[in-house]
Amino acid sequence: MAQIIAIANQKGGVGKTTTAVNLAASLAVLKKRVLLIDMDSQGNATMGSGIQKNDLLYSVTDVLLGEVPIETAITKAEVGYRVLGSNRDLAGVELAIAEQDGREFILRDAIQQIEDKFDYIIVDCAPSLSLITVNALAAVKSVIIPMQCEYYALEGLADLTQTIDRIQQALNPDLEIIGVLRTMYDARNALTRDVSDELEQYFGKKLYETVIPRNVRLAEAPAHGLPIIYFEKSSKGAVAYLNLAAEMLKKTKVKKGSKA
Template structure:
């Protein structure tokens, strides 16, 4: 049965989609069966996986509206993992399902059909607390939070942890933060080091040892529709995400062994 993990942060520009795409690709390189679900109407995770969002025959929108089974809407990307894509059509879904019974659990129920086919299901959430994001958080067991080490990111983190607590209490008692990953990391910056120390003190072992550095090639890869490991496998960004995937697997193995 798949480990289902959301990549979430209510603050934009922290490397959320970059982490979702590159963690999915790195897990696939490490021989794991991976599904990446794009729950953001911008469709950036879809495009970053080499799937054209405007050419989708079916998308996450059709699944949430109950128009097709989830297996019909999943595409095999050319970069080693499968994709349930998104585009602007997703923006209108919230109104369409607002009065539906069990609206918060649509994704969770849909995933029951395919969860046994994957080792990891990675859900890229939009940087907002919408009914769509609530659907994602109600469907997963773990949340990975990408964090840029700056002051305003800490404020956004407090909001996100409160949101996770509320959803845990109201909708999904199994929900927990499984990890925090530092992105766009520059050790030469004093503020970066200070914020990093605060994160270490607050999250302890949930703070991943792996840090994702600022990396030009990592920023260029989405324009080519490729995860960094397929765009420039020797780059610092590619190496960092491989290390992150390995650390995730190591922690998961350790947790199962308890």
């Protein structure tokens, strides 16, 4: 049974899609069966996986509208994992399903058809609280929050945790934040260190030890349609995301062991 994880933050520009793509790639390198679901109409996770969003035969839009089974819409990327891609067609889906019974659970029901084929399903959420994002959060068990260590990020974090609490109470009682990831991290910056300390006090063990540094090669990789580990495997960004995947696997193993 797959572990289903959303990468979410209502604030844009925090490395959300970068994290979704590179975590998926790193887990695949570690021999895990991975599906990346792009739930953002910008389609950046699709493009960052080397798939042209405008050339998709089927996309997540077709799945949400019930036009094809999810398995039909999944594309095999050349970077070690599979992708349920997205493009601008997704922007019109919310209106189409707004009056539909069970509209919040369309993605959840679709994933149930294929989750036994994967070890990890990573869902890249849009930076907004739309019905599409609610679908994503109703479908997963876990949330990873990527965030920059800056003042305004803390305000956005409070909004996001409230959103997750509301969805947990109303739609998905199993939903939980499993990790907070510091991205674009610059240890030379005093504010970065101060915000990082606040995060550590607030989230404790849920704050990943791994930090994602500011890295030129990491920023360049999406333009080449490649996760960083395929673009420049020796870069600091590639090493950081491999470390994140390893840390996540270790925490998952410990958690499973504690329940045994």
